[in-house]
Amino acid sequence: MVAKVFQKFNHLIISLVSIGVFIESAIVLCSIQVATKLAFQKNTKWYQKCMDSTKNYFIMIVTAILSIAAPSKVRITTCDDSIAKGRFLMDSQKGRISSTLRPNVVVICNHQIYTDWIYLWWVAYTSDFAGRVHIMLKKSLRSIPLLGFGMSNFNFLFMNRKWADDRINLLNTLKELDANARGLGPLAGKNPINVDEEGVAIWDCKSQPTIEEKTASSKCWPYTFLLFPEGTNLTDNTRSKTLKYANKVNKKPFRHLLLPHVTGLLFTLETLEPSIDVIYDVTIGYSGVGRSSYAASKYSLKQIFIEGKYPKLVDIHLRAYKVKDIPLKDEEKFSEWLYNVWAEKDDLLEEYYTTGSFTEDSTKATTVVDKFNIRTCEFLLVALVPSITLLFFLRWLYFF
Structure with missing residues (x-):
C-alpha cells in the first residue's frame, strides 16, 4: 500500500516537472522565433535555418519528457523488399537508433493515439530530418497559447476540414515545399x-535535383510530410461511423x-510529384492493446502523464512504395490502391x-530495438533551459 502511494506521488512529481x-521550453522557443523574425526578415535562408532549429529542438524536448514520464522501448521493423537493410541501425557514437531515410517523402500511418505523431517525428529525427517535418492539423489547434504560435512558425498546415476552404491554402503550401525541395523556391x-x-x-x-543536391540544405530544403489518412483515432465512436x-x-x-480518406492524400501526392519518389507507409502497434481494446482509451494523455500508464513497447513497421508505381492519374484506381494498402496494414x-x-x-x-530517447x-541541452530558469528564480527569491 505504501509502495503504491509512493509510486503515484513519484509519478505526480515527474508529471508536474514535465x-x-x-x-x-515552449516560451523559450517562441521567444527565439520572435527574435528570428526580427533579425532575419530579409534573409530567408537564415530565417528558415533558425526556424528549423526550433522545430528540431521541439521534438527533442517532447522526446526527453516522454523518455522520463513514459520510458518506452521502440522496435522498428522494415520490409527488406522495399527498404534496404542497414537503413536503421544502432549508432554507438550517437547512443541511439540512427537511420538513413530518403529526403522528400510523404509518410502515411494508422492513427491510434494522440501521441502517434511524436513517434513519426522521432523517426524523422533519427535521419536528421526533424527540422523539416510538416504536419497537417485541425485549424482549432492554432488557437492554443504558445503552441499555436510555435506551430504556425513551423509551417504546419492548419485545415478547416472543408475542402472548398482548404484547397488553395494546401495547394500553395505544397507547391512551395516542392519548389524549395528542388532548389527553385523562395529559400x-x-x-x-x-x-x-x-x-x-x-x-x-x-528542373530536378540529384539525390546529393536534395540533401544539401545550401540549395535544396528536403521535407518529410506526415499524414494520417484515417483522419482521427480508432475508437468505438469512429469505428461505428466507419x-x-x-x-x-x-x-x-x-x-x-x-x-x-482518399482526397487529401491524392491531392498531396499529385502536387508534390515533381520532387517526391517514395512514400513511407508506417503501421504502429502498442503493447498492452489487443483486438478488443483501443489504444486511444488505454493510453490517453491523462493516463500517460498523470496516471503513469504507457506502452512499454512501441512497434513501428515501415515499408516503402515508389510513387511511379502508384496510379495518381486515376482517382478510382488510386482509391483501390489505398484500400489495398490499408487491407495489408490490417x-x-x-x-x-x-x-x-x-x-x-x-x-x-530487419528489426532494431532501443529505448525511445535522444x-x-x-x-x-534540453535540461539546461529549466535549470537556468530555476537558478534565476531562486536568485530572485533570495534578493526579494
Whole structure:
C-alpha cells in the first residue's frame, strides 16, 4: 500500500516537472522565433535555418519528457523488399537508433493515439530530418497559447476540414515545399513564374535535383510530410461511423483500422510529384492493446502523464512504395490502391495482435530495438533551459 502511494506521488512529481519543463521550453522557443523574425526578415535562408532549429529542438524536448514520464522501448521493423537493410541501425557514437531515410517523402500511418505523431517525428529525427517535418492539423489547434504560435512558425498546415476552404491554402503550401525541395523556391531566392486567377502560385516544375543536391540544405530544403489518412483515432465512436460509411460505399470494413480518406492524400501526392519518389507507409502497434481494446482509451494523455500508464513497447513497421508505381492519374484506381494498402496494414495488425510483433521471419525483415530517447548531450541541452530558469528564480527569491 505504501509502495503504491509512493509510486503515484513519484509519478505526480515527474508529471508536474514535465509540464513545467515543457511550458518553459515552449516560451523559450517562441521567444527565439520572435527574435528570428526580427533579425532575419530579409534573409530567408537564415530565417528558415533558425526556424528549423526550433522545430528540431521541439521534438527533442517532447522526446526527453516522454523518455522520463513514459520510458518506452521502440522496435522498428522494415520490409527488406522495399527498404534496404542497414537503413536503421544502432549508432554507438550517437547512443541511439540512427537511420538513413530518403529526403522528400510523404509518410502515411494508422492513427491510434494522440501521441502517434511524436513517434513519426522521432523517426524523422533519427535521419536528421526533424527540422523539416510538416504536419497537417485541425485549424482549432492554432488557437492554443504558445503552441499555436510555435506551430504556425513551423509551417504546419492548419485545415478547416472543408475542402472548398482548404484547397488553395494546401495547394500553395505544397507547391512551395516542392519548389524549395528542388532548389527553385523562395529559400533559394526564386519566385513563382506566375500566379493564376485563383491566387495559386505556379513554380518551375521541370528542373530536378540529384539525390546529393536534395540533401544539401545550401540549395535544396528536403521535407518529410506526415499524414494520417484515417483522419482521427480508432475508437468505438469512429469505428461505428466507419462501418456505416463502408456499407454506404460497398467496402469491406477493417478489423483494426478505419477506412482511409482518399482526397487529401491524392491531392498531396499529385502536387508534390515533381520532387517526391517514395512514400513511407508506417503501421504502429502498442503493447498492452489487443483486438478488443483501443489504444486511444488505454493510453490517453491523462493516463500517460498523470496516471503513469504507457506502452512499454512501441512497434513501428515501415515499408516503402515508389510513387511511379502508384496510379495518381486515376482517382478510382488510386482509391483501390489505398484500400489495398490499408487491407495489408490490417493483416499486419492482426499478426501483431496474434504474435506480439509485426514479423517473425527474419529473412524478410530487419528489426532494431532501443529505448525511445535522444542523445545524452541533447538531453542535457534540453535540461539546461529549466535549470537556468530555476537558478534565476531562486536568485530572485533570495534578493526579494
